[in-house]
Amino acid sequence: MVSDFRKKKLLHLFNKFFDRDGSGSVDRKDFEQAAENISKLRGWKQGDAKYKETLDTLLKVWDGLQSVADANKDGEVTADEWVSMWEAYAKNPSSAYDWQNQYCKFIFQLEDASNDGAIDSEEFSTVYASFGLNKDEAVAAFQKMAKGKANVSWPEFQELWKEYFVTEDPNAPGNFIFGRSSF
Template sequence: MVSDFRKKKLLHVFQAFFDTDKSGSIDKNDFDLAAEKIAKLRGWSAGDAKFKEVQESLNKIWESLQKRGDADNDGKVSADEWVAMCDDYAKNPSAVEWQSLYMKFIFNLEDASSDGSIDSEEFSSVYVSFGLNKDECVAAFQKMAKGKPNVSWPEFQELWKEYFTSDDANAPGNFIFGKTSF
Protein backbone atom coordinates (compact mmCIF):
# COMPACT_ATOMS: atom_id res chain seq x y z
CA MET A 1 0.00 0.00 0.00
CA VAL A 2 1.36 3.40 -0.99
CA SER A 3 1.12 6.07 1.70
CA ASP A 4 -0.63 9.37 0.95
CA PHE A 5 2.73 11.13 1.17
CA ARG A 6 4.42 8.85 -1.37
CA LYS A 7 1.38 8.99 -3.62
CA LYS A 8 1.59 12.81 -3.69
CA LYS A 9 5.26 12.61 -4.66
CA LEU A 10 4.58 10.04 -7.37
CA LEU A 11 1.71 12.05 -8.80
CA HIS A 12 3.92 15.17 -8.88
CA VAL A 13 6.33 13.37 -11.21
CA PHE A 14 3.45 11.93 -13.23
CA GLN A 15 1.74 15.30 -13.71
CA ALA A 16 4.75 17.61 -14.04
CA PHE A 17 7.10 15.51 -16.17
CA PHE A 18 5.31 12.61 -17.80
CA ASP A 19 1.76 13.71 -18.60
CA THR A 20 3.15 16.51 -20.77
CA ASP A 21 -0.10 17.06 -22.69
CA LYS A 22 -2.15 17.03 -19.44
CA SER A 23 -4.52 14.32 -20.74
CA GLY A 24 -4.58 12.43 -17.45
CA SER A 25 -2.48 9.53 -18.77
CA ILE A 26 0.96 8.97 -20.24
CA ASP A 27 1.40 7.89 -23.84
CA LYS A 28 3.99 8.16 -26.63
CA ASN A 29 2.85 11.70 -27.46
CA ASP A 30 3.90 12.88 -24.00
CA PHE A 31 7.45 11.73 -24.70
CA ASP A 32 7.49 13.51 -28.06
CA LEU A 33 6.35 16.72 -26.36
CA ALA A 34 9.00 16.29 -23.65
CA ALA A 35 11.69 15.96 -26.34
CA GLU A 36 10.49 19.24 -27.87
CA LYS A 37 10.63 20.99 -24.48
CA ILE A 38 14.14 19.72 -23.88
CA ALA A 39 15.26 20.79 -27.35
CA LYS A 40 13.90 24.26 -26.72
CA LEU A 41 15.66 24.42 -23.34
CA ARG A 42 19.00 23.46 -24.90
CA GLY A 43 18.52 25.39 -28.16
CA TRP A 44 18.56 22.34 -30.42
CA SER A 45 16.67 22.05 -33.69
CA ALA A 46 14.85 18.93 -34.89
CA GLY A 47 17.80 17.84 -37.05
CA ASP A 48 20.48 18.18 -34.37
CA ALA A 49 22.28 15.03 -33.26
CA LYS A 50 21.61 15.87 -29.58
CA PHE A 51 17.88 16.20 -30.28
CA LYS A 52 17.86 12.80 -32.01
CA GLU A 53 19.77 11.32 -29.05
CA VAL A 54 17.15 12.69 -26.64
CA GLN A 55 14.33 11.30 -28.79
CA GLU A 56 15.97 7.87 -28.88
CA SER A 57 16.49 7.88 -25.11
CA LEU A 58 12.92 8.95 -24.44
CA ASN A 59 11.61 6.31 -26.84
CA LYS A 60 13.51 3.60 -24.94
CA ILE A 61 12.15 4.93 -21.65
CA TRP A 62 8.60 4.98 -23.03
CA GLU A 63 8.85 1.43 -24.40
CA SER A 64 10.15 0.10 -21.09
CA LEU A 65 7.66 2.13 -19.04
CA GLN A 66 4.71 1.03 -21.20
CA LYS A 67 5.75 -2.62 -20.98
CA ARG A 68 5.96 -2.36 -17.19
CA GLY A 69 3.09 0.00 -16.42
CA ASP A 70 0.34 -0.38 -19.03
CA ALA A 71 -1.51 -3.08 -17.10
CA ASP A 72 -4.66 -2.96 -19.26
CA ASN A 73 -2.73 -2.77 -22.57
CA ASP A 74 -4.56 0.33 -23.81
CA GLY A 75 -1.41 2.07 -25.06
CA LYS A 76 -1.17 4.48 -22.14
CA VAL A 77 -0.32 4.55 -18.45
CA SER A 78 -2.99 5.96 -16.13
CA ALA A 79 -2.24 7.64 -12.81
CA ASP A 80 -3.30 4.49 -10.94
CA GLU A 81 -1.09 2.29 -13.14
CA TRP A 82 1.76 4.78 -12.55
CA VAL A 83 1.43 4.62 -8.77
CA ALA A 84 1.30 0.81 -8.84
CA MET A 85 4.33 0.65 -11.11
CA CYS A 86 6.31 3.04 -8.88
CA ASP A 87 5.34 0.98 -5.85
CA ASP A 88 6.80 -2.08 -7.60
CA TYR A 89 10.03 -0.09 -8.03
CA ALA A 90 10.04 0.76 -4.31
CA LYS A 91 9.87 -2.95 -3.50
CA ASN A 92 12.77 -3.85 -5.82
CA PRO A 93 14.59 -0.83 -7.34
CA SER A 94 17.18 -2.88 -9.22
CA ALA A 95 14.56 -4.80 -11.21
CA VAL A 96 12.95 -1.88 -13.05
CA GLU A 97 14.64 -0.94 -16.33
CA TRP A 98 12.66 2.20 -17.17
CA GLN A 99 13.60 3.76 -13.83
CA SER A 100 17.31 3.20 -14.47
CA LEU A 101 17.03 4.64 -17.98
CA TYR A 102 15.04 7.64 -16.77
CA MET A 103 17.34 8.31 -13.81
CA LYS A 104 20.41 8.41 -16.07
CA PHE A 105 18.55 10.52 -18.64
CA ILE A 106 17.52 13.10 -16.04
CA PHE A 107 21.00 13.29 -14.53
CA ASN A 108 22.58 13.82 -17.95
CA LEU A 109 19.95 16.39 -18.86
CA GLU A 110 20.55 18.33 -15.66
CA ASP A 111 24.34 18.05 -15.97
CA ALA A 112 24.44 20.61 -18.80
CA SER A 113 28.18 21.20 -18.30
CA SER A 114 28.90 17.44 -18.50
CA ASP A 115 31.22 17.68 -15.50
CA GLY A 116 29.69 14.73 -13.64
CA SER A 117 27.71 16.78 -11.15
CA ILE A 118 24.64 19.00 -11.02
CA ASP A 119 24.57 22.52 -9.61
CA SER A 120 21.61 24.64 -8.64
CA GLU A 121 21.40 26.50 -11.95
CA GLU A 122 21.57 23.33 -14.04
CA PHE A 123 18.97 21.69 -11.82
CA SER A 124 16.51 24.58 -11.75
CA SER A 125 16.73 25.39 -15.48
CA VAL A 126 15.43 21.93 -16.38
CA TYR A 127 12.48 22.07 -14.00
CA VAL A 128 11.58 25.65 -14.92
CA SER A 129 11.31 24.47 -18.54
CA PHE A 130 8.61 22.05 -17.32
CA GLY A 131 6.69 24.87 -15.62
CA LEU A 132 8.00 24.75 -12.04
CA ASN A 133 8.81 27.90 -10.07
CA LYS A 134 12.50 28.88 -10.20
CA ASP A 135 12.73 29.96 -6.54
CA GLU A 136 11.14 26.73 -5.37
CA CYS A 137 13.51 24.72 -7.58
CA VAL A 138 16.53 26.51 -6.11
CA ALA A 139 15.22 25.88 -2.59
CA ALA A 140 14.59 22.21 -3.48
CA PHE A 141 18.14 21.89 -4.76
CA GLN A 142 19.55 23.29 -1.52
CA LYS A 143 17.56 20.75 0.49
CA MET A 144 18.46 17.91 -1.86
CA ALA A 145 22.17 18.83 -1.89
CA LYS A 146 22.20 19.37 1.88
CA GLY A 147 23.76 22.80 1.37
CA LYS A 148 26.56 21.61 -0.91
CA PRO A 149 27.10 23.36 -4.27
CA ASN A 150 26.87 20.16 -6.37
CA VAL A 151 25.32 16.70 -6.45
CA SER A 152 27.39 13.89 -8.00
CA TRP A 153 26.05 10.91 -9.96
CA PRO A 154 26.45 8.47 -7.03
CA GLU A 155 24.65 10.92 -4.72
CA PHE A 156 21.93 11.44 -7.33
CA GLN A 157 21.28 7.69 -7.54
CA GLU A 158 20.72 7.48 -3.79
CA LEU A 159 18.49 10.56 -3.79
CA TRP A 160 16.46 9.06 -6.65
CA LYS A 161 15.81 5.82 -4.79
CA GLU A 162 14.91 7.81 -1.69
CA TYR A 163 12.33 9.85 -3.63
CA PHE A 164 10.47 6.78 -4.84
CA THR A 165 10.78 4.69 -1.69
CA SER A 166 10.82 6.95 1.39
CA ASP A 167 7.93 8.06 3.56
CA ASP A 168 10.21 10.41 5.54
CA ALA A 169 9.02 13.95 4.71
CA ASN A 170 12.47 15.33 5.55
CA ALA A 171 14.50 12.97 3.36
CA PRO A 172 16.75 14.92 0.95
CA GLY A 173 15.62 12.74 -1.97
CA ASN A 174 12.12 14.20 -1.74
CA PHE A 175 13.38 17.36 -3.45
CA ILE A 176 14.98 15.75 -6.51
CA PHE A 177 12.08 16.82 -8.77
CA GLY A 178 12.16 20.52 -7.86
CA LYS A 179 9.34 20.68 -5.30
CA THR A 180 9.80 21.61 -1.65
CA SER A 181 6.57 20.29 -0.15
CA PHE A 182 3.85 17.73 -0.81
Template sequence: MVSEFRKQKLLHLFNIFFDTDSSGSIERNDFELAAENIAKLRGWKPNDDQYKETLESLIKIWEGLQNAADSDNDGKVTADEWVNMWETYARNPSSGANWQQVYCKFMFQLEDAGGDGAIDCEEFSAVFESFGLLKEDSVAAFNVISKGKQKVTWQEFQELWIQYFASDNPNDPGNFIFGAATF
Protein backbone atom coordinates in the same frame (compact mmCIF):
# COMPACT_ATOMS: atom_id res chain seq x y z
CA MET B 1 0.15 -0.62 -0.11
CA VAL B 2 1.40 2.79 -1.20
CA SER B 3 1.20 5.47 1.47
CA GLU B 4 -0.70 8.70 0.83
CA PHE B 5 2.59 10.63 1.02
CA ARG B 6 4.29 8.52 -1.64
CA LYS B 7 1.16 8.55 -3.78
CA GLN B 8 1.21 12.36 -3.75
CA LYS B 9 4.88 12.38 -4.80
CA LEU B 10 4.19 9.98 -7.63
CA LEU B 11 1.17 11.93 -8.84
CA HIS B 12 3.20 15.16 -8.75
CA LEU B 13 5.72 13.58 -11.09
CA PHE B 14 2.97 12.03 -13.24
CA ASN B 15 1.14 15.34 -13.70
CA ILE B 16 4.04 17.79 -14.02
CA PHE B 17 6.61 15.84 -16.00
CA PHE B 18 4.95 12.93 -17.74
CA ASP B 19 1.40 13.87 -18.68
CA THR B 20 2.73 16.81 -20.67
CA ASP B 21 -0.46 17.25 -22.69
CA SER B 22 -2.67 17.05 -19.54
CA SER B 23 -4.81 14.26 -20.97
CA GLY B 24 -4.96 12.34 -17.70
CA SER B 25 -2.75 9.53 -18.95
CA ILE B 26 0.78 9.08 -20.23
CA GLU B 27 1.23 8.20 -23.89
CA ARG B 28 4.06 8.19 -26.40
CA ASN B 29 3.09 11.71 -27.47
CA ASP B 30 3.96 12.99 -24.00
CA PHE B 31 7.55 11.84 -24.51
CA GLU B 32 7.72 13.47 -27.92
CA LEU B 33 6.50 16.74 -26.36
CA ALA B 34 9.09 16.38 -23.58
CA ALA B 35 11.84 16.00 -26.19
CA GLU B 36 10.65 19.20 -27.87
CA ASN B 37 10.65 20.99 -24.51
CA ILE B 38 14.19 19.81 -23.74
CA ALA B 39 15.33 20.86 -27.22
CA LYS B 40 14.00 24.36 -26.59
CA LEU B 41 15.83 24.47 -23.25
CA ARG B 42 19.11 23.49 -24.89
CA GLY B 43 18.61 25.44 -28.13
CA TRP B 44 18.59 22.32 -30.33
CA LYS B 45 16.87 22.05 -33.68
CA PRO B 46 14.96 18.92 -34.81
CA ASN B 47 17.84 17.79 -37.03
CA ASP B 48 20.52 18.20 -34.32
CA ASP B 49 22.11 14.98 -33.09
CA GLN B 50 21.46 15.91 -29.46
CA TYR B 51 17.73 16.30 -30.19
CA LYS B 52 17.59 12.96 -31.99
CA GLU B 53 19.47 11.21 -29.14
CA THR B 54 17.17 12.77 -26.54
CA LEU B 55 14.07 11.72 -28.44
CA GLU B 56 15.46 8.21 -28.88
CA SER B 57 16.21 7.94 -25.15
CA LEU B 58 12.77 9.20 -24.20
CA ILE B 59 11.05 6.76 -26.55
CA LYS B 60 13.04 3.89 -24.98
CA ILE B 61 11.90 5.11 -21.57
CA TRP B 62 8.30 5.26 -22.83
CA GLU B 63 8.50 1.73 -24.20
CA GLY B 64 9.84 0.41 -20.91
CA LEU B 65 7.25 2.33 -18.93
CA GLN B 66 4.43 1.12 -21.14
CA ASN B 67 5.62 -2.48 -20.87
CA ALA B 68 5.89 -2.23 -17.08
CA ALA B 69 2.78 -0.24 -16.25
CA ASP B 70 0.14 -0.48 -19.00
CA SER B 71 -1.72 -3.37 -17.40
CA ASP B 72 -4.75 -3.18 -19.71
CA ASN B 73 -2.61 -2.78 -22.86
CA ASP B 74 -4.53 0.25 -24.12
CA GLY B 75 -1.39 2.20 -25.11
CA LYS B 76 -1.78 4.56 -22.14
CA VAL B 77 -0.51 4.61 -18.59
CA THR B 78 -3.11 5.92 -16.15
CA ALA B 79 -2.32 7.47 -12.80
CA ASP B 80 -3.36 4.26 -11.03
CA GLU B 81 -1.13 2.13 -13.28
CA TRP B 82 1.73 4.60 -12.65
CA VAL B 83 1.38 4.43 -8.87
CA ASN B 84 1.09 0.62 -8.86
CA MET B 85 4.23 0.26 -10.98
CA TRP B 86 6.29 2.49 -8.67
CA GLU B 87 4.95 0.65 -5.62
CA THR B 88 6.47 -2.52 -7.07
CA TYR B 89 9.77 -0.63 -7.52
CA ALA B 90 9.66 0.67 -3.92
CA ARG B 91 9.56 -2.86 -2.55
CA ASN B 92 13.00 -3.57 -4.07
CA PRO B 93 14.66 -0.53 -5.71
CA SER B 94 17.91 -2.39 -6.30
CA SER B 95 16.14 -4.61 -8.82
CA GLY B 96 14.56 -1.77 -10.79
CA ALA B 97 13.70 -2.37 -14.41
CA ASN B 98 16.21 -1.37 -17.07
CA TRP B 99 14.02 1.51 -18.26
CA GLN B 100 13.93 2.93 -14.70
CA GLN B 101 17.72 2.91 -14.60
CA VAL B 102 17.82 4.53 -18.05
CA TYR B 103 15.35 7.16 -16.83
CA CYS B 104 17.47 7.90 -13.76
CA LYS B 105 20.62 8.29 -15.88
CA PHE B 106 18.73 10.38 -18.44
CA MET B 107 17.54 12.80 -15.76
CA PHE B 108 21.02 13.13 -14.32
CA GLN B 109 22.54 13.81 -17.73
CA LEU B 110 19.76 16.27 -18.56
CA GLU B 111 20.48 18.20 -15.39
CA ASP B 112 24.27 17.97 -15.83
CA ALA B 113 24.24 20.41 -18.75
CA GLY B 114 27.98 21.08 -18.41
CA GLY B 115 28.81 17.38 -18.63
CA ASP B 116 31.20 17.51 -15.67
CA GLY B 117 29.64 14.57 -13.82
CA ALA B 118 27.81 16.70 -11.26
CA ILE B 119 24.75 18.94 -11.11
CA ASP B 120 24.96 22.50 -9.85
CA CYS B 121 22.12 24.79 -8.82
CA GLU B 122 21.89 26.66 -12.14
CA GLU B 123 21.76 23.45 -14.15
CA PHE B 124 19.15 21.96 -11.84
CA SER B 125 16.87 25.00 -11.74
CA ALA B 126 17.04 25.58 -15.52
CA VAL B 127 15.62 22.12 -16.20
CA PHE B 128 12.72 22.52 -13.83
CA GLU B 129 11.96 26.05 -14.98
CA SER B 130 11.56 24.59 -18.48
CA PHE B 131 8.83 22.35 -17.05
CA GLY B 132 7.04 25.36 -15.59
CA LEU B 133 8.29 25.32 -11.99
CA LEU B 134 9.37 28.54 -10.32
CA LYS B 135 13.12 29.16 -10.21
CA GLU B 136 13.05 30.01 -6.50
CA ASP B 137 11.32 26.69 -5.75
CA SER B 138 13.93 24.80 -7.76
CA VAL B 139 16.80 26.66 -6.09
CA ALA B 140 15.33 25.85 -2.68
CA ALA B 141 14.93 22.21 -3.72
CA PHE B 142 18.55 22.07 -4.90
CA ASN B 143 19.73 23.42 -1.56
CA VAL B 144 17.92 20.54 0.14
CA ILE B 145 19.20 17.77 -2.14
CA SER B 146 22.76 19.13 -2.17
CA LYS B 147 22.79 19.51 1.62
CA GLY B 148 24.40 22.92 1.14
CA LYS B 149 27.15 21.73 -1.20
CA GLN B 150 27.82 23.29 -4.61
CA LYS B 151 27.12 20.12 -6.61
CA VAL B 152 25.32 16.79 -6.54
CA THR B 153 27.30 13.83 -7.91
CA TRP B 154 25.97 10.84 -9.84
CA GLN B 155 26.36 8.64 -6.75
CA GLU B 156 24.39 11.09 -4.62
CA PHE B 157 21.75 11.49 -7.32
CA GLN B 158 21.12 7.73 -7.40
CA GLU B 159 20.56 7.69 -3.64
CA LEU B 160 18.19 10.66 -3.87
CA TRP B 161 16.35 8.90 -6.70
CA ILE B 162 15.64 5.87 -4.56
CA GLN B 163 14.44 8.10 -1.74
CA TYR B 164 11.98 9.85 -4.04
CA PHE B 165 10.38 6.65 -5.25
CA ALA B 166 10.67 4.44 -2.16
CA SER B 167 10.75 6.58 0.98
CA ASP B 168 7.79 7.49 3.15
CA ASN B 169 9.88 9.93 5.19
CA PRO B 170 8.86 13.51 4.34
CA ASN B 171 12.25 14.74 5.63
CA ASP B 172 14.33 12.81 3.10
CA PRO B 173 16.12 15.19 0.70
CA GLY B 174 15.25 12.91 -2.24
CA ASN B 175 11.70 14.26 -2.06
CA PHE B 176 13.03 17.40 -3.75
CA ILE B 177 14.80 15.73 -6.67
CA PHE B 178 12.16 16.87 -9.16
CA GLY B 179 12.49 20.57 -8.46
CA ALA B 180 10.10 21.16 -5.58
CA ALA B 181 8.14 19.34 -2.94
CA THR B 182 4.53 20.37 -3.41
CA PHE B 183 2.89 17.28 -1.97
Protein backbone atom coordinates in the same frame (compact mmCIF):
# COMPACT_ATOMS: atom_id res chain seq x y z
CA MET C 1 -0.60 0.15 -0.23
CA VAL C 2 1.06 3.43 -1.17
CA SER C 3 0.84 6.19 1.44
CA ASP C 4 -0.74 9.56 0.72
CA PHE C 5 2.68 11.19 1.03
CA ARG C 6 4.33 8.93 -1.55
CA LYS C 7 1.29 9.16 -3.81
CA LYS C 8 1.64 12.99 -3.83
CA LYS C 9 5.28 12.66 -4.89
CA LEU C 10 4.49 10.12 -7.59
CA LEU C 11 1.65 12.22 -8.98
CA HIS C 12 3.86 15.34 -8.97
CA LEU C 13 6.28 13.51 -11.25
CA PHE C 14 3.50 12.03 -13.37
CA ASN C 15 1.60 15.30 -13.84
CA LYS C 16 4.51 17.74 -14.25
CA PHE C 17 6.92 15.69 -16.31
CA PHE C 18 5.09 12.86 -18.01
CA ASP C 19 1.48 13.85 -18.70
CA ARG C 20 2.57 16.75 -20.89
CA ASP C 21 -0.88 17.32 -22.42
CA GLY C 22 -2.82 17.06 -19.12
CA SER C 23 -5.01 14.20 -20.37
CA GLY C 24 -4.74 12.15 -17.17
CA SER C 25 -2.72 9.44 -18.85
CA VAL C 26 0.65 9.13 -20.52
CA ASP C 27 1.27 7.95 -24.06
CA ARG C 28 3.98 8.11 -26.68
CA LYS C 29 2.98 11.66 -27.70
CA ASP C 30 3.78 12.93 -24.20
CA PHE C 31 7.33 11.63 -24.58
CA GLU C 32 7.67 13.16 -28.04
CA GLN C 33 6.49 16.49 -26.59
CA ALA C 34 8.97 16.19 -23.71
CA ALA C 35 11.82 15.62 -26.19
CA GLU C 36 10.74 18.72 -28.10
CA ASN C 37 10.58 20.84 -24.93
CA ILE C 38 13.95 19.63 -23.67
CA SER C 39 15.51 20.29 -27.06
CA LYS C 40 14.14 23.84 -27.05
CA LEU C 41 15.65 24.35 -23.58
CA ARG C 42 19.06 23.26 -24.88
CA GLY C 43 18.76 25.02 -28.25
CA TRP C 44 18.72 21.84 -30.32
CA LYS C 45 16.82 21.73 -33.61
CA GLN C 46 14.92 18.70 -34.94
CA GLY C 47 17.74 17.65 -37.26
CA ASP C 48 20.45 17.92 -34.59
CA ALA C 49 22.11 14.77 -33.25
CA LYS C 50 21.32 15.76 -29.63
CA TYR C 51 17.64 16.19 -30.50
CA LYS C 52 17.57 12.71 -32.04
CA GLU C 53 19.46 11.23 -29.08
CA THR C 54 17.00 12.84 -26.64
CA LEU C 55 13.99 11.62 -28.60
CA ASP C 56 15.43 8.10 -28.97
CA THR C 57 16.18 7.89 -25.23
CA LEU C 58 12.75 9.13 -24.22
CA LEU C 59 11.02 6.74 -26.62
CA LYS C 60 13.01 3.84 -25.11
CA VAL C 61 11.87 5.02 -21.68
CA TRP C 62 8.29 5.12 -22.97
CA ASP C 63 8.54 1.61 -24.43
CA GLY C 64 9.87 0.29 -21.13
CA LEU C 65 7.29 2.16 -19.07
CA GLN C 66 4.43 0.97 -21.26
CA SER C 67 5.57 -2.65 -21.18
CA VAL C 68 5.64 -2.64 -17.37
CA ALA C 69 2.88 -0.25 -16.30
CA ASP C 70 0.19 -0.42 -18.99
CA ALA C 71 -1.83 -3.11 -17.20
CA ASN C 72 -4.77 -3.10 -19.62
CA LYS C 73 -2.54 -2.77 -22.73
CA ASP C 74 -4.47 0.21 -24.14
CA GLY C 75 -1.37 2.18 -25.18
CA GLU C 76 -1.65 4.57 -22.24
CA VAL C 77 -0.42 4.60 -18.67
CA THR C 78 -2.92 6.09 -16.24
CA ALA C 79 -2.03 7.76 -12.95
CA ASP C 80 -3.25 4.66 -11.09
CA GLU C 81 -1.10 2.36 -13.24
CA TRP C 82 1.85 4.73 -12.66
CA VAL C 83 1.44 4.68 -8.87
CA SER C 84 1.03 0.90 -8.83
CA MET C 85 4.21 0.41 -10.84
CA TRP C 86 6.28 2.62 -8.53
CA GLU C 87 4.80 0.90 -5.48
CA ALA C 88 6.19 -2.36 -6.84
CA TYR C 89 9.56 -0.65 -7.35
CA ALA C 90 9.56 0.60 -3.74
CA LYS C 91 9.34 -2.97 -2.49
CA ASN C 92 12.63 -3.85 -4.23
CA PRO C 93 14.47 -0.85 -5.74
CA SER C 94 17.57 -2.93 -6.39
CA SER C 95 15.64 -4.76 -9.11
CA ALA C 96 14.77 -1.66 -11.11
CA TYR C 97 13.77 -2.08 -14.73
CA ASP C 98 16.30 -0.99 -17.36
CA TRP C 99 14.06 1.90 -18.43
CA GLN C 100 13.95 3.21 -14.83
CA ASN C 101 17.74 3.25 -14.65
CA GLN C 102 17.90 4.78 -18.11
CA TYR C 103 15.46 7.52 -17.09
CA CYS C 104 17.47 8.25 -13.94
CA LYS C 105 20.64 8.69 -16.01
CA PHE C 106 18.78 10.79 -18.59
CA ILE C 107 17.52 13.19 -15.89
CA PHE C 108 20.98 13.52 -14.39
CA GLN C 109 22.53 14.24 -17.79
CA LEU C 110 19.76 16.71 -18.61
CA GLU C 111 20.43 18.61 -15.40
CA ASP C 112 24.22 18.45 -15.80
CA ALA C 113 24.27 21.07 -18.56
CA SER C 114 28.00 21.72 -18.11
CA ASN C 115 28.70 17.98 -18.48
CA ASP C 116 31.12 18.08 -15.54
CA GLY C 117 29.67 15.07 -13.72
CA ALA C 118 27.77 17.09 -11.12
CA ILE C 119 24.59 19.16 -10.89
CA ASP C 120 24.66 22.61 -9.36
CA SER C 121 21.78 24.81 -8.26
CA GLU C 122 21.63 26.86 -11.45
CA GLU C 123 21.61 23.81 -13.72
CA PHE C 124 18.96 22.13 -11.57
CA SER C 125 16.64 25.12 -11.24
CA THR C 126 16.88 26.02 -14.95
CA VAL C 127 15.61 22.58 -15.96
CA TYR C 128 12.69 22.67 -13.54
CA ALA C 129 11.76 26.23 -14.46
CA SER C 130 11.56 25.04 -18.09
CA PHE C 131 8.93 22.51 -16.96
CA GLY C 132 6.85 25.27 -15.39
CA LEU C 133 7.99 25.00 -11.78
CA ASN C 134 8.86 28.10 -9.78
CA LYS C 135 12.61 28.69 -10.11
CA ASP C 136 12.97 29.90 -6.50
CA GLU C 137 11.21 26.77 -5.27
CA ALA C 138 13.55 24.66 -7.41
CA VAL C 139 16.56 26.43 -5.87
CA ALA C 140 15.17 25.68 -2.40
CA ALA C 141 14.59 22.05 -3.44
CA PHE C 142 18.19 21.81 -4.65
CA GLN C 143 19.50 23.08 -1.31
CA LYS C 144 17.52 20.40 0.51
CA MET C 145 18.54 17.71 -1.97
CA ALA C 146 22.23 18.69 -1.88
CA LYS C 147 22.21 19.02 1.91
CA GLY C 148 23.79 22.46 1.62
CA LYS C 149 26.60 21.38 -0.71
CA ALA C 150 27.35 23.21 -3.97
CA ASN C 151 26.64 20.22 -6.20
CA VAL C 152 25.37 16.65 -6.44
CA SER C 153 27.43 13.94 -8.15
CA TRP C 154 26.09 11.06 -10.24
CA PRO C 155 26.53 8.45 -7.45
CA GLU C 156 24.78 10.77 -4.99
CA PHE C 157 21.98 11.38 -7.49
CA GLN C 158 21.39 7.65 -7.92
CA GLU C 159 20.85 7.27 -4.17
CA LEU C 160 18.58 10.33 -4.06
CA TRP C 161 16.58 8.87 -6.96
CA LYS C 162 15.91 5.63 -5.09
CA GLU C 163 15.04 7.57 -1.97
CA TYR C 164 12.43 9.62 -3.86
CA PHE C 165 10.42 6.55 -4.77
CA VAL C 166 10.84 4.66 -1.49
CA THR C 167 10.97 7.00 1.49
CA GLU C 168 8.14 7.93 3.79
CA ASP C 169 10.28 10.59 5.52
CA PRO C 170 9.11 14.05 4.34
CA ASN C 171 12.55 15.50 5.17
CA ALA C 172 14.60 12.97 3.21
CA PRO C 173 16.84 14.74 0.66
CA GLY C 174 15.68 12.48 -2.19
CA ASN C 175 12.19 13.97 -2.01
CA PHE C 176 13.44 17.11 -3.71
CA ILE C 177 15.07 15.71 -6.88
CA PHE C 178 12.15 16.79 -9.06
CA GLY C 179 12.29 20.48 -8.15
CA ARG C 180 9.63 20.73 -5.49
CA SER C 181 10.64 21.97 -2.04
CA SER C 182 7.72 20.45 -0.10
CA PHE C 183 4.91 17.93 -0.36
